[in-house]
Amino acid sequence: MLPVLSPVPGTAVAMTGVPDPVFAQGMVGPGAAVEPDRAPQDALAPITGRILKLHPHAFVVVSTEGRGVLVHLGIDTVTLGGAGFDLLAAEGDQVEAGTPVIRWNPADVAAGGRAPIVPVVALDAAPDAVADPAAGEVAAGDRLFSWA
């Protein structure tokens, strides 16, 4: 079981609650989402591993066993072109679970008319590989779900 941590503080919700069908229908992969607190915050690495891809609004960490987790900060935030996102790590970095990766403010994303919800996705995982999802309030770094 690989514990996958919540990258942000907020309220854990099911992936089906993400207002984007590609995430909600599990096409990117299974996982869970967090409705983040509307305050400036650092998004943390959900697992220990290497930062495979780092975009201003999203990143992928891959464990030494090859398990990849995608953290996507808000919906349609790719269109912001990086405005409002500060990178605290670099692509290729080896990070511990809980390491700050991107600083952002969900309140700004919401003010721009975008949903700041944060899908956390187990890539290439079977739909039933995600177990024991957290419910309700989570702090950044709390376990969000387990990857069997």
Next chain:
Amino acid sequence: MAERRVTVESEVGLHARPAALFVEAASKAAGTVTVAKGDGTPVPAKSILAVMGLDVRNGDEIVINVDGDDAEAVLDRLAEIANAG
């Protein structure tokens, strides 16, 4: 085996949404499907981790290879996804 070179017109490249659609379409193919960026190393197109790891951006050329009887139809669909959105 059939091959096609496609210049990606999707505004965001093969990022989360188009990548998910691309992998879903590739996964429906009967045989092996690979994708490479330009003349780079091909990766399995049925793996979203692999496709996201390619970091394909708008304007990049990708090379798609498909095995199997349905290869041309699969290539049509993958090219369509690479150019949408």
